[in-house]
Amino acid sequence: MSTKDKILDAAEIFFADKGFNGTSLREITSQAEVNLAAVNYHFGSKKELIKAVMSRYMNELAPKLECSLQTLCDSSDDISLEEVFTAFVQPLLWLNEFKENGTSTFLQLLGRGYTDSQGFLRWFLTTQYPNVISNFVSAVKKAYPELSAEEMFWRLHFTMGTVVFTMSSSDALIDIATNDFDEKIDISAVIQKVIPYVSAGVGAPVVNR
Amino acid sequence: MSTKDKILDAAEIFFADKGFNGTSLREITSQAEVNLAAVNYHFGSKKELIKAVMSRYMNELAPKLECSLQTLCDSSDDISLEEVFTAFVQPLLWLNEFKENGTSTFLQLLGRGYTDSQGFLRWFLTTQYPNVISNFVSAVKKAYPELSAEEMFWRLHFTMGTVVFTMSSSDALIDIATNDFDEKIDISAVIQKVIPYVSAGVGAPVVNR
DNA sequence: CGTTATTTTAAACGCGCGTTTAAACTGTGT
DNA sequence: ACACAGTTTAAACGCGCGTTTAAAATAACG
Helix, strand or coil, X not given: XXXXXXXXXXXXXXXXXXXXXXXXXXXXXXXXCCCCCHHHHHHCCHHHHHXXXXXXXXXXXXXXXXXXXXXXXXXXXXXXXXXXXXXXXHHHHHHHHHCCCHHHHHHHHHHHHHHCHHHHHHHHHHHHCHHHHHHHHHHHHHHCCCCCHHHHHHHHHHHHHHHHHHHHCHHHHHHHHHHHCCCCCCHHHHHHHHHHHHHHHHCCCCCCC | CCHHHHHHHHHHHHHHHHCCCCCCHHHHHHHHCCCCCHHHHHHCCHHHHHHHHHHHHHHHHHHHHHHHHXXXXXXXXXXXXXXXXXXXXXXXXHHHHHCCCHHHHHHHHHHHHHHCXXXXXXXXXXXXXXXXXXXXXXXXXXXXXXXXXXXXXXXXHHHHHHHHHHHHCHHHHHXXXXXXXXXXXXXXXXXXXXXXXXXXXXXXCCCCC
């Protein structure tokens, strides 16, 4: 396995667990059993390493996600919000085939990226993968046409918050839930639980003002 | 104004804006125009300063919040989830009387505390202010008795995520929204927008499994 | 006033960080 | 065997961090 891949594999674990700012290159390189300077040799800087970690997942996910949303939009003239959010499930769970614990790791990374480092990841996603976002907005618009652009903006951010926050601490939450309620919970179960929540949230009646 | 208060006032602004880890004591003390060593003299450590900043708000908020939820629970046998979440509005907005931009600052601090520093704030809130949480859970249970304890656990965490994530980046979001849609948006307007969302989310029908 | 106690101050400490350097090592083609 | 590009290595650099120190300034009080 190449040094580059060893670094990426070690980095994503630490980044997901402790955030980008909270992880040092020394932690990463000693876990990966490579020299400290290898990061700057192969990636140029820590910031570029972060981008590379995110890109590896996004390049897997983005086409599948675009396709899934597109297929849903083309399938019928009458789609529900539940269907829109359910369209995320299969592409996300496929990340578990791509890498062990891929789904959970990616969602945690997403959460870290949004709260660490002053919204740099928001820029990264919107500029590097705009099709995912536009396909998603189209699907929501088709499922709930009465929603104004402004309400849509806010509710999608609320949804982002729900998902990203939940996932960035999903390990801790799953621990608590598994102890307190004797039901087997994994990342897939959490996704199944969050879909009715965000569907109802986005689909909430528009208030008169 | 005492040195302690000058430090607290400067610290909360930076903490809310850039997170706890992202703010240095040198930034705080030079903004507050006090000596660097004053933080450790008056508070003991940076961690204790963080607690002091949070406590100043929580000590204002907690009794009002408990009272508001209690009053709602006692008012009727049939309360709605919208009413439960609306019970937060007045106490939260009162923080604007307590300090300029108090509401916004506090909610951003809450968001920072949940994502920075490995859930230390979760411990802080649950151990220092347990009554707020238990009153809230009681109110939700009364408004939606069919919700199992486990679903309640998850949906309350989803709600926490929605609120905390939104608020921790509310300044940026309000900027975007104000530019893109010509409607006057402030923290109070964001709170009004989030209530239907979280009410519908928590109130989503329970799925059979 | 004089003597404590409290607060403020400038300077330094030790540490871990991301990054850079230059030498050593590795493999490949001729 | 040689030269050379690519890679790995140990060591160091400069910086900013939270914290500590000890002296100076200020306040409190009999």
